[in-house]
Each structure stands twice: as C-alpha cells, then as structure tokens.
Amino acid sequence: xxxxxxxxxxxxxxxxxxxxxxxxxxxxxxxxxxxxxxxxxxxxxxxxxxxxxxxxxxxxxxxxxxxxxxxxxxxxxxxxxxxxxxxxxxxxxxxxxxxxxxxxxxxxxxxxxxxxxxxxxxxxxxxxxxxxxxxxxxxxxxxxxxxxxxxxxxxxxxxxxxxxxxxxxxxxxxxxxxxxxxxxxxxxxxxxxxxxxxxxxxxxxxxxxxxxxxxxxxxxxxxxxxxxxxxxxxxxxxxxxxxxxxxxxxxxxxxxxxxxxxxxxxxxxxxxxxxxxxxxxx
DNA sequence: CGACACTCCTGATGGC
DNA sequence: TGCCATCAGGAGTGTC
Numbered sequence: 001x002x003x004x005x006x007x008x009x010x011x012x013x014x015x016x017x018x019x020x021x022x023x024x025x026x027x028x029x030x031x032x033x034x035x036x037x038x039x040x041x042x043x044x045x046x047x048x049x050x051x052x053x054x055x056x057x058x059x060x061x062x063x064x065x066x067x068x069x070x071x072x073x074x075x076x077x078x079x080x081x082x083x084x085x086x087x088x089x090x091x092x093x094x095x096x097x098x099x100x101x102x103x104x105x106x107x108x109x110x111x112x113x114x115x116x117x118x119x120x121x122x123x124x125x126x127x128x129x130x131x132x133x134x135x136x137x138x139x140x141x142x143x144x145x146x147x148x149x150x151x152x153x154x155x156x157x158x159x160x161x162x163x164x165x166x167x168x169x170x171x172x173x174x175x176x177x178x179x180x181x182x183x184x185x186x187x188x189x190x191x192x193x194x195x196x197x198x199x200x201x202x203x204x205x206x207x208x209x210x211x212x213x214x215x216x217x218x219x220x221x222x223x224x225x226x227x228x229x230x231x232x233x234x235x236x237x238x239x240x241x242x243x244x245x246x247x248x249x250x251x252x253x254x255x256x257x258x259x260x261x262x263x264x265x266x267x268x269x270x271x272x273x274x275x276x277x278x279x280x281x282x
Numbered sequence: 283c284g285a286c287a288c289t290c291c292t293g294a295t296g297g298c
Numbered sequence: 299t300g301c302c303a304t305c306a307g308g309a310g311t312g313t314c
Contacts, residue, residue, distance in 0.1 A: 001307070032290090059308080075308055076291085109291045111308070130309085154285065163309080171307070220293085220306090260286085261307070 002074040004059060004135065004168030005211030006222050006230065010080055011056045013225040017082050017101050018051045018063070025096035033092050033105070033114050045116050046070065051097075058131045058167030062123070069123035070116045072105075077221040078112030080105055084227065108221065131167040135204050140166055142198025149189030149197070156192060157185035158259030160204070169204060172217055175239040175264050176210075177203035184270040185258045191273060210235065238264040 002010070026043045028034060034042040049065035056062065061072040061080075074080075081088060081104045093105035093114065105112065117123035132148065133139035148165045149156065159165050160174040169177070178185050180203030183196055192200070216222060216230030219240070223229060237247050242255035246266035254267050 003308095073308085076306080077293090107291095108293065109307090111291065113309095152284080158285090161308085262305095 001076045001170060001172070001219060002059060002078065002216070002222055003170035003173055003211070004056075004208050005173070005214075005232065006216035007056050007059050007061060007074065007168070008212050009216040009230065010074075010225060011054050011061055014061075014080060014082070014103070015054045017225070018054055018097065018103070020051065021097040021099060021101065022050045023047055023065075023095065024098045025094070027094040028092070029094070030092040030107075030110060032110055033107075033112065034116070035113070037115060042114075042116050045118060057127050057134070058163055059170070060127060060131075062127070064120065068116055068118040069120045070114060071123055071126065072114045073112060074107070075109070075111035075113070077109045078105060078107040079221060079223045080225055081223065081227060082225045130163055132162075132164045133166060135166050135168055135201075135208055140201060140204075142194065142201045145201045145204075146192070146194050146197035149192060152189035154189055155186045155258050156183060156189050156200070157261070157263055159189045160200075161259060161261065166204060168208070171261050171263075172219070172236070172239050173204065173207045173211060176207040176237055179203075179238045179265060179270060180206055182269050184267070184272050185263045185265050186256075187273040238266060240264065 023046050026046045028039045028043055031039050045068065049067055051063055051065055053064045059073060063070040082101060084104050088104060088106060090106040090108045091104050092107050095103040133144060149159050152159055157174055160169050177200060181196060181199040183200055211217060211232045214230060214232035214235060217232035218229035238253045241253045241264060243252050246253055246269055249268050251266055251268040253264050255262060255264050257263065
C-alpha cells in the first residue's frame with residue numbers, strides 16, 4: 001500500500017513524462033474517483049491545462065497546472081501507469097497528454113481519489129487542514145514529535161498513523177520506525193520520553209529514506225509507473241515478518257492488532273509498556 | 283477535543 | 299471442489 005516512499009517514487013518517475021505537457025483528454029471511468037465533484041466538471045476543468053509541476057505532500061500527489069491544482073491519493077491499491085496496455089485491469093481514469101503519453105490510474109478497491117481545485121490556495125488549504133509536518137523536512141524532529149504526542153494517551157503506533165502528527169507515515173513505516181527506536185507500538189504517546197521521541201523521529205526518517213532508496217515497497221498492488229515492483233518489502237526488519245527472527249536479537253517477531261492495524265514488533269527489543277499505576281482519572 | 287467504531291471496496295484467504 | 303465468511307487497511311464521518 002502506497003505510503004510516502006511509494007508516492008515519492010511515483011512522483012519522481014512521472015515527472016519527466018508529465019511536466020510541461022498539456023492535458024489533451026481525461027476520461028473518468030469511475031465517478032467515485034472525484035466524488036463529491038462531478039465527472040463532467042472535473043474532466044472539463046482539466047482538459048487543456050498545462051501541467052507545470054509534480055510534487056508530493058504526505059501521501060498526496062500534487063499536480064500544479066497553469067489553472068488549478070489536482071490532488072491525487074492512491075489509498076490502498078491505486079497505481080499510476082505510463083504506457084500500459086489499454087486493457088490493463090481495474091482502470092478508473094485515463095489521462096492523455098499532447099505528446100500521446102497515456103497515464104492510467106488503476107485501482108482494484110476503488111479507494112483512490114482525485115480532486116481538482118481551480119484555486120491553488122484552496123488545494124493548499126485542503127492539505128494543510130489534514131497534514132502535519134513533512135517527516136523529511138526541517139519541521140519534523142524529536143522535539144516536534146514529543147510536542148505532538150506528549151498529551152496523547154493513544155498507542156504511539158496510532159499516533160504515527162495520524163497524518164496530523166506527521167504526514168506520510170503508514171502501517172509499514174510506522175512498524176519499521178518503532179523497531180528502529182526500540183519503542184513498543186502499544187506504548188501510550190504520553191509515556192514516551194524526549195530521547196525516545198528523538199530516536200523515533202530519526203527512525204521515521206531513516207525508514208522512509210531507506211524505502212525511497214529502494215524504490216518503495218510492493219505489497220499487493222504497488223507498482224512503479226512502468227509496472228515494475230519496488231523491493232523495500234525484502235528489507236523490512238519486522239513488518240510482515242511474524243514468527244521470523246528479529247534481525248537484532250533473533251527472538252520471533254510478534255504480530256498483534258494495534259489501532260486496528262496489523263502490527264509487527266520484537267517484544268524483546270521493544271519492551272512492552274507496563275500498566276499505569278492508577279486507572280485513568282478521566 | 284480525544285478516542286474509537288463504522289464505512290467504503292474487492293481480491294485473497296481460510297474453514298468446512 | 300465450491301461456497302461462504304472474514305480479513306486487510308487510509309482516511310473520512312459519526313458518536314460519546
């Protein structure tokens with residue numbers, strides 16, 4: 001499932017194909033993609049636009065045009081393919097450019113979205129309402145993470161998945177970052193020390209950078225724009241490795257459900273939090 | 283406001 | 299072999 005490294009990979013690969021091109025055709029096959037906006041209006045708004053720049057914010061793809069901004073989200077199973085066969089399965093949107101390039105958005109589960117904002121500032125506001133600091137930027141460090149979680153009683157795993165705490169981290173990289181920092185996924189946010197937060201912020205950064213350097217992780221549906229798989233899934237320390245030995249100590253990796261997500265950790269390297277002395281005061 | 287259940291969707295998986 | 303029921307999960311919404 002695409003997280004920050006996967007979206008960054010796609011963005012970098014799409015850039016040379018799209019930047020500077022004019023949208024010649026847009027066919028939205030699944031109206032859910034642009035919901036609640038209507039299909040005809042979205043198609044009409046984008047056709048004729050010149051694509052100026054492709055950026056990434058959290059897990060969102062940000063396409064700036066000469067008149068408005070398109071925000072795409074791949075969610076669980078979305079892919080963007082360039083030059084794929086015209087009968088490639090699960091096509092939801094087909095984009096044709098003025099040089100004949102065809103970009104196909106494919107998405108078996110139909111969770112992916114695309115919304116066009118005629119007003120660039122409105123698109124920026126939409127993102128800023130939903131996203132905290134970029135984990136690879138200067139605004140995110142141990143102090144920022146500590147400030148964001150120090151009053152929260154949710155398990156730290158849930159907080160890492162909260163896009164307002166840090167933008168772009170999903171289930172894979174949350175597990176990997178927690179293992180890096182030797183912090184148990186069920187530790188409440190308000191019980192992390194400053195030094196643990198510093199280590200965890202570093203773990204987030206290291207894991208994401210490793211993921212980008214590896215071309216992302218292919219689990220289920222993620223593909224590069226040419227259909228090739230990423231390979232970071234082969235480098236996971238703990239994620240999706242239940243029962244396999246922890247790379248640090250050899251103890252078996254444990255799988256449990258935390259914050260409603262399959263969560264993998266080494267309970268020897270990441271000691272379980274002890275119960276609070278007193279029940280919550282409320 | 284925080285925490286959490288529920289919802290969307292469909293291929294994969296598991297039980298019998 | 300076939301047919302269910304269940305699961306996975308990012309993010310939006312609703313509830314307390």
